[in-house]
Amino acid sequence: MLLYVLRRIIYVIPIVISVALVCFLLVHMTPGDPLVAVLPPDASQELAAQLRAAYGFDRPLPVQFAIWFWNALHGNLGTSIATGRPVFTEVMRAVGNTFILAVTASIIGFVLGVFFGLIAGYFRNTWVDKVATGIAVTGVSVPHYWLGMVLVIIFSVTLNWLPAVGAGPGGWAWDWEHIRFLILPAVTMSVIPMGIVTRTVRALTGDILSQDFVEALRSKGLKERQVFRHIVKNAAPTAIAVMGLQLGYLLGGSILIETVFSWPGTGFLLNSAIFQRDLPLLQGTILVLALFFVFLNLIVDVAQAAIDPRIKRS
Amino acid sequence: MPILALSRRSGRQIGAALLLATAAAIAAPSIAAAQTTLRIGMTAADIPRTLGQPDQGFEGNRFTGLTMYDGLVNWDLSSAEKASTLTPGLATEWKVDDADKTKWVFKLRPGVTFHDGSPFTADAVVWNVNKVLNKEAPQFDASQVGVTASRMPTLVSAKKIDDLTVEFTTKEPDSFLPYNLTNLFVVSPAKWQALYDKAEGADAKAKAAAAWTAFAADASGTGPWKMTKFVPRERLELAKNDAYWDKARVPKTDRMVLLPMPEANARTAALLAGQVDWIEAPAPDALPQLQSRGFQIYKNEQPHVWPWQFSRVEGSPWNDIRVRKAANLCIDREGMKDGLLGGLMVPATGTFEPGHPWRGDVTFKIKHDVKEAQKLMKEAGYGPDKKLKVKNQTSASGSGQMMPLPMNEYLQQALAECYFDVALDVVEWNTLFTNWRRGAKDPTANGSNSINVTYAAMDPFFALVRFLQSGMAPPVSNNWGFNNNPEFDTLVKTARSTFDPAERDKALAALHAASVNDAAFLYVAHDVGPRAMSPKVKGVIQPKSWFIDFSPITITP
Numbered sequence: 114m115l116l117y118v119l120r121r122i123i124y125v126i127p128i129v130i131s132v133a134l135v136c137f138l139l140v141h142m143t144p145g146d147p148l149v150a151v152l153p154p155d156a157s158q159e160l161a162a163q164l165r166a167a168y169g170f171d172r173p174l175p176v177q178f179a180i181w182f183w184n185a186l187h188g189n190l191g192t193s194i195a196t197g198r199p200v201f202t203e204v205m206r207a208v209g210n211t212f213i214l215a216v217t218a219s220i221i222g223f224v225l226g227v228f229f230g231l232i233a234g235y236f237r238n239t240w241v242d243k244v245a246t247g248i249a250v251t252g253v254s255v256p257h258y259w260l261g262m263v264l265v266i267i268f269s270v271t272l273n274w275l276p277a278v279g280a281g282p283g284g285w286a287w288d289w290e291h292i293r294f295l296i297l298p299a300v301t302m303s304v305i306p307m308g309i310v311t312r313t314v315r316a317l318t319g320d321i322l323s324q325d326f327v328e329a330l331r332s333k334g335l336k337e338r339q340v341f342r343h344i345v346k347n348a349a350p351t352a353i354a355v356m357g358l359q360l361g362y363l364l365g366g367s368i369l370i371e372t373v374f375s376w377p378g379t380g381f382l383l384n385s386a387i388f389q390r391d392l393p394l395l396q397g398t399i400l401v402l403a404l405f406f407v408f409l410n411l412i413v414d415v416a417q418a419a420i421d422p423r424i425k426r427s
Numbered sequence: 428m429p430i431l432a433l434s435r436r437s438g439r440q441i442g443a444a445l446l447l448a449t450a451a452a453i454a455a456p457s458i459a460a461a462q463t464t465l466r467i468g469m470t471a472a473d474i475p476r477t478l479g480q481p482d483q484g485f486e487g488n489r490f491t492g493l494t495m496y497d498g499l500v501n502w503d504l505s506s507a508e509k510a511s512t513l514t515p516g517l518a519t520e521w522k523v524d525d526a527d528k529t530k531w532v533f534k535l536r537p538g539v540t541f542h543d544g545s546p547f548t549a550d551a552v553v554w555n556v557n558k559v560l561n562k563e564a565p566q567f568d569a570s571q572v573g574v575t576a577s578r579m580p581t582l583v584s585a586k587k588i589d590d591l592t593v594e595f596t597t598k599e600p601d602s603f604l605p606y607n608l609t610n611l612f613v614v615s616p617a618k619w620q621a622l623y624d625k626a627e628g629a630d631a632k633a634k635a636a637a638a639w640t641a642f643a644a645d646a647s648g649t650g651p652w653k654m655t656k657f658v659p660r661e662r663l664e665l666a667k668n669d670a671y672w673d674k675a676r677v678p679k680t681d682r683m684v685l686l687p688m689p690e691a692n693a694r695t696a697a698l699l700a701g702q703v704d705w706i707e708a709p710a711p712d713a714l715p716q717l718q719s720r721g722f723q724i725y726k727n728e729q730p731h732v733w734p735w736q737f738s739r740v741e742g743s744p745w746n747d748i749r750v751r752k753a754a755n756l757c758i759d760r761e762g763m764k765d766g767l768l769g770g771l772m773v774p775a776t777g778t779f780e781p782g783h784p785w786r787g788d789v790t791f792k793i794k795h796d797v798k799e800a801q802k803l804m805k806e807a808g809y810g811p812d813k814k815l816k817v818k819n820q821t822s823a824s825g826s827g828q829m830m831p832l833p834m835n836e837y838l839q840q841a842l843a844e845c846y847f848d849v850a851l852d853v854v855e856w857n858t859l860f861t862n863w864r865r866g867a868k869d870p871t872a873n874g875s876n877s878i879n880v881t882y883a884a885m886d887p888f889f890a891l892v893r894f895l896q897s898g899m900a901p902p903v904s905n906n907w908g909f910n911n912n913p914e915f916d917t918l919v920k921t922a923r924s925t926f927d928p929a930e931r932d933k934a935l936a937a938l939h940a941a942s943v944n945d946a947a948f949l950y951v952a953h954d955v956g957p958r959a960m961s962p963k964v965k966g967v968i969q970p971k972s973w974f975i976d977f978s979p980i981t982i983t984p
Contacts (some may be wrong), residue, residue: 146861151482156577158902167569195482196473197570198640198659206659246581262692269700277696278468278688283658375688377660385472385660385689390857 117418120410128407133185136399137178140392147392151194168194181396184198190397203382208364208401211334211371211378213285215363217295218302223356225303226310228245231366233311234318245311252308256286258369261301268297276377298374302367306359313355317348350421357413361406433836460809463982464682465964468697468706472689474663477654478643479614480559480571484826485883485973486707488610490685493974494665496612496648497541499533499552504968504976507727510783511547511885511972513605517547517613517649521605523926535591536805539672543647544837545617549587554616556585556595565631566619568639571650579607600924602931606886611979615647651678662686676978679966683977698722699957704982705960714959721962726955726971728780728820730884733829735819735838735877735949736894738867738908743876744815745908751946755793756800757845760827763837768830771957775950777943778884778891784932785887787940793950800845814848825856827881829954835879838951847863865902867908877949878907884974887935890920895942914941 146152148164156164165171169180184191190200226249233245269277281291321327321344330340364379371380379398386394471483479496481487493501501516517536528575537865539547555905558565559575560582575583582604588594593746604809622645623638646654651671656664663685667678688694699720709717709724718724735754737745743829745751760774776793779786788875809815819838821831832853839849852875854862861881862871872878882905884890893899895915899906918941922934943950960967963983969975 145862146857148573149857149860152573156573159575162578163572164569187527192636194570196476196659197478197568197636197643203659223972265696265700266695269694269702273700276702277700278693278702279686280661280698283656283662372690373693375686375690375693381472381660388472388857 114418116193118415121414125407125411129404131401132403132407133182134178136166136396136403137141137181138256140395140399141174141177143390147194147390149390168424181393184252185397185400190400191393193391193394195385195391195394200393203394204379204397204401207377207398208405210280210285210376211364211380213296213379214295214371214376215304215360217299218363219306219360221299221303222306223310223352226307226356227314227352229307229311229316231318231348233315234322235341235344237315237319237322242315246315249308249311249315252311254306254308255304257301257304257367258373260304261297261370261373264297264301278373279376280324280375298370298376301374302363302370306356306363309359310352310356314348314352317351318344350417353420354413357409357416361409364402364405364409441777443698454920459940462682463680463984464684465680465705465977465980465982467705468686468688468694468703468709470689470691471662471687472629474657474685476643477646477657477663478568478571478639479555479612479646479648480575481612482574485885486826489894489974491663492612493650494648494652494683494977495646495654496614497650498609498611498613500608502609502972502974504970504972506975507968507970509971510779511970511974512784513609513919516609517552523600523602528924528926529597531586531595531597531604531756532779533593533595535593537591539649540648540670541618541647542668543613543615543618543621545615545647547613547649548590549593550590551613552593553587553618553718555611555613556719557678558614559611560584565623565635565716566616566638568635569771570639575610578610578889579604579799582607600926602923602926603887603892607888609886613649614642616650618642618647651676652683655682660687664899676976678978679981680977681825695959698961701961704964705958706852708957709957709959711771711957714769714957722959723962723964723967724957724959725967726771726957727969729954729956729970729973730890731827731881731973732775732778732884732948732950733772733827733834733879733952733954733957734880735879735951736773736907737948738872738876739911740867743867744817746877747807748946749803750809750815750951752791753800753845754842754949755784755946756796756803757847757948758838758841759795760951761795763834763952767833768952769836771955772829772952773955774818775952777939777950778948779939780953785890785935787936787938787943789940789943791944792947793943797844797869800814800900804846809846811846814843814846815851816848817842817877818850818852818873818875819877819879820852820854820859820862820872821879822859823853825859825881827883827954828856829881829952831879834951838949863905863907866903866906869901881906881954885973887922890936891938891942892923895919895938895947910947912941912945915945957967 147170152161152164169177193200228247229245234244236242265277268275275297276294279294281294285291327340330343348368367379368384371378372384379402383398386398469486471486475481475483475487475491477491481491488612497516499516499518502511503514504511505909517539518533519536521531521533537548541547541588554566558568559572561567581599581601583598586594605703619642620640622909623634626637628634644657651668652665653668655666665683668680669677671677688697691708694706695710695713698705712943714724737751739746764770764772764774819835821835822828823832835851839851842849852873859880863878865871893904895910896904896919897911897916900909918938922931922938925931925934965981966979
């Protein structure tokens with residue numbers, strides 16, 4: 114097992130370097146001036162040159178990359194051009210907010226998805242299956258920014274039950290004053306993973322039910338509840354893998370949902386960094402999110418290996 | 428017995444505590460009710476920078492500049508009818524040196540203190556000038572230079588004469604300096620120094636950067652509002668400054684909370700849900716719903732122009748004044764206002780409209796006259812069978828651009844009636860902004876012979892000089908089309924070197940009139956800065972400005 118984990122960690126190193134290089138090149142390839150946030154278009158050429166030098170944008174691109182990557186390896190992602198605040202602090206604050214939103218949405222999505230998937234698979238081709246599948250298809254198909262707006266109209270504007278935007282009075286705490294800001298974006302964000310997990314678990318349940326070992330368990334006289342437990346156990350590794358990927362997507366932040374709800378997470382941060390051409394912030398955010406994805410995959414792989422010994426052996 | 432005694436004492440204590448708690452519980456709501464809070468949803472995606480020189484354009488100055496800080500010279504925002512003009516701020520008076528017109532003497536306001544209690548003196552003014560102009564000063568901050576130095580292009584240095592007198596030096600005689608100084612906000616050097624001393628490390632530059640970061644989170648100016656809480660990207664809370672030097676402008680509301688809400692529908696929903704009391708730029712489609720539910724809509728003509736800026740390089744079709752005038756006469760601006768923008772624009776007949784001190788004697792009357800436009804086009808050699816091909820570069824969105832694509836398509840259709848064949852080159856907003864600096868001769872113009880970048884017209888340099896003076900052609904400034912008109916150059920020189928305010932205004936009016944008479948732009952619209960607010964908000968005066976004074980505003984709890 115240890116060897117397997119080590120091998121997977123070694124695979125991560127070239128991926129990290131490639132991710133850093135690609136995200137650096139991508140943001141530098143986009144048109145526009147990286148100093149637009151601090152340099153108005155009427156600024157003199159002399160002033161523009163002075164600032165370009167002050168921010169190091171006058172150096173050759175490979176030199177800029179080498180300096181940035183070296184600093185990033187030491188935990189220094191630079192300073193945001195627009196705000197002057199350290200990028201690392203900015204990104205981690207946003208990651209924290211997105212983490213709260215994504216994990217809440219994942220829990221809602223996973224619990225509902227597994228529930229609907231299991232009952233749809235177990236009662237295949239009955240009305241229960243049709244209702245559960247219908248919910249799943251709707252969840253996957255509905256544009257979530259649209260759903261977010263509809264929920265805001267119903268629960269904020271019409272009923273006045275929940276706030277429309279924001280993340281509370283500043284600084285997160287698990288109290289009602291903050292949680293009420295979380296409900297609408299989390300529910301909106303949960304519908305896609307809920308739909309995907311439902312469909313995956315439904316297909317898995319159907320597949321497992323048709324396998325010989327289920328018949329064998331039943332013929333051995335196991336109660337249906339015990340058989341069901343075996344089905345859940347067999348479906349778990351794939352469901353976890355799917356949910357892990359979904360959590361990865363959600364942790365990447367949803368630019369649309371976070372913008373609709375003004376939720377100060379990574380999507381909101383990326384949106385603002387893109388429009389302000391804040392290259393250090395953009396690079397730092399993309400790098401951190403990409404690394405999250407890489408490490409999440411690593412954790413999912415290790416978790417799968419721990420649950421299913423066949424993966425480890427292969 | 429001792430136990431009993433203790434119990435009695437405890438009983439009395441508990442009784443007293445209960446009485447106190449009850450009294451506090453009764454008093455608490457009335458104390459809370461006495462506190463009034465104004466909550467505003469901004470269009471910005473982040474709190475504009477709070478360290479003295481805000482980013483995010485004039486929205487930044489509106490919310491984190493003029494609230495917490497003062498300039499030496501302020502804007503008079505007290506009238507909704509007349510154009511906003513200059514008024515003394517931290518300087519009580521100013522005068523150019525009669526012998527040397529590059530020297531200005533500013534007399535400072537006595538008895539002013541920063542929010543941290545330190546006194547405002549000439550040293551503070553010199554320190555604040557040096558933070559953006561003197562690279563050797565410890566407080567020099569490159570990130571504040573761009574938004575400040577470019578707005579005071581001729582200022583070279585400041586020198587203390589005495590505690591309440593400062594001398595400014597410009598690199599050439601410049602009568603616009605008082606306007607330029609509205610962009611320099613004065614922060615507390617004492618507060619910054621304390622934060623600098625606290626910063627760790629031996630490297631002075633790193634300590635200075637850390638001090639500015641700390642200052643942004645715990646700011647200190649002289650303005651009518653004091654910072655009380657700052658959560659980056661989430662909220663800025665301000666409290667009224669009871670000790671503000673201008674007693675007439677001590678805020679009438681206790682607290683103000685500023686929330687970034689970049690999405691128009693989200694802002695509107697937040698207002699409808701009662702989460703905020705005031706939003707900037709509500710979604711245009713939601714205006715009837717807002718009004719039907721009792722919300723108030725405020726708007727007023729802003730010093731803003733939505734134009735096409737013509738290329739005047741060799742071979743440009745816009746070099747013919749008949750073509751420029753025809754385009755200006757071909758547009759039904761009233762139709763655009765009522766049909767496309769739901770009333771949220773003022774038709775533009777120049778950079779400044781009648782009533783503005785810089786309007787001048789405009790003889791070319793911009794109106795909707797298709798017949799006259801067609802006549803001019805025929806004189807220029809065009810007609811139904813020989814259309815003039817023009818290309819305009821614009822963006823799909825952007826600050827101040829209003830609704831750029833529908834508006835440009837409206838112009839495209841309107842101009843087709845006057846024998847124009849308009850092509851649109853749509854680029855991303857930031858790219859358009861960058862291209863603007865590069866000029867019509869640069870490959871980034873992509874064959875366009877006009878560019879659609881809206882501009883602020885608050886002061887003479889921004890409104891006129893940077894577009895009309897030949898020396899402002901790229902890469903120096905925003906004369907994108909390489910306008911080269913000796914008359915404009917002479918008028919700019921005259922205005923810049925006329926120091927009597929009334930005479931300077933006359934010179935600027937002459938410059939403006941000359942530019943309209945020359946049809947220097949396709950003038951289309953002025954924005955009206957719409958904002959929507961709860962009926963609880965009273966005392967709002969929306970001036971003809973990008974800014975607004977929050978001091979007279981009250982809110983019913």
